[in-house]
Amino acid sequence: MIDPSKLYPCGRIARRRFLVRSAGGFLGSALGSLWANAGQLPDARLPGQAPAKSVIYLFLCGGLSHIDTFDPKDNKHAGKIMDAIGFGDNNAPMKRPVIPILRTYKQYGQSGIPVSDWFPNVGGVIDEMAVVRSMYCHQTNHFPAVLEGATGKPLRQFEHPTLGSWVSYALGxxxxxxxxxxxxxxxxxxxxxxxxxxxxxxxxxxxxxxxTPIPDLVPPKGASAKERDRQAESLHELNKQFREDYAMESEIAARTRAFELAGNMMLTAPKIVDFSTEAQHVKELYGIGTKETDDFGRQLLLARRLVENDVRFIQICHSGGGNGGWDAHDDIRTHGPLCRAVDRPIAGLIQDLKQRGLLDNTLVVLTSEFGRTPWSQNTTGRDHNGKGFTTLLAGGGVKGGVIEGATDEVGYQAVEKPHYISDLQSTILKQVGLNHKKMDFVLNGRPFHLIEEGLGPINAILK
Structure with a gap:
């Protein structure tokens, strides 16, 4: 048993002394397991310096319509009845009419890449971006498609990690x-x-x-330094005994390390999440202060500040929950306010990173779990479409102002240089300095591979 008298020694522990002691104590377990190493897959490292130090992975939840945003098609087939495959569990053949595209497209920049009127600000930075119009996946329902995009696996027989976890595991x-x-x-x-x-x-x-981007990070108001030091010392002793008793419980150990990480973050994170030091013109660049762009703009500005502090993988999910806000079955025009919410912040992020000299070593990815069909779902809405969709990439060693691949004339299926979702993952891995062919993990004697299908990195868009 722990001697209670030893938990609250007389006098106050010096804050600096406490931090030194904690390196071998309740912060030390996190430092040892998560940070002291240079990653768990040294053989997966590619030679030379990686183009990207950080990844900002922007995920639009629900399925962005590529043909209404970045993959223009004419309306000569509008009204034509197509053979359509049902969404969800209903894969029976059916007939549906192609609905017209109501967007107008404009060519932007020196590249002349056309972008719809829903993304005029992104159009303004399109010369920094590679537009991959030929992505595809195997799934047509949200949860399996999200799983496929996150883990590279079309089914979930096992608890596969997401891509950000692999990067964290491999690189430290x-x-x-x-x-x-x-x-x-x-x-x-x-x-x-x-x-x-x-x-x-x-x-x-x-x-x-x-x-408060990080819950419970700031100590309660009124808590004295002496009280916090005593609590920290007590936690150190309790955690020590707890780890001895439950050393084999990985979930419990991970939860313990998460709280310990929060302790270290108290020293660093408040400065990162405090935007008071940001110039007003920078906030305006992200749309902060404007109602429809304020929330997403704050998230992207936070992402830039995390990049400045060497966070490797920052995933930002927009309009998530349920099937996702981008799921436009009833009316494709529901995309309108969503596009306005993200367009200016995304362009602002690209501009800000470039102005600060960060774009060259930061890979920005904009994608969704799948696209939308050319045919009607409930008259003016569009169905799920895993056979063809668009992903945009910028920075981190990616060529700007280029287009890769194409869908057919109505935007239903990738037909030119098709790329499975794992090709995007392979590309991300290559740009952070990892060989996708060596991203392996052995569990109970069975090897698991992050990338099991696809062509590999999309080298045509890389410098």
């Missing part, structure tokens, strides 16, 4: 005071956050939008 940390893998915003599925069989220690640390 670049900043011992912050998580390696962060999620901002509400995801579509818990799978997007999981460490899976890599262990809960490699799952995403969730940040939330608003004035």
């Amino acid at each position: 940390t670049a900043n011992k005071n912050l998580p390696t893998f962060v999620n901002i915003g509400r995801p579509s599925s818990p799978v997007q956050l999981t460490g899976g069989y890599l262990g809960a220690s490699y799952s995403a640390t969730p940040f939330q939008p608003g004035d």
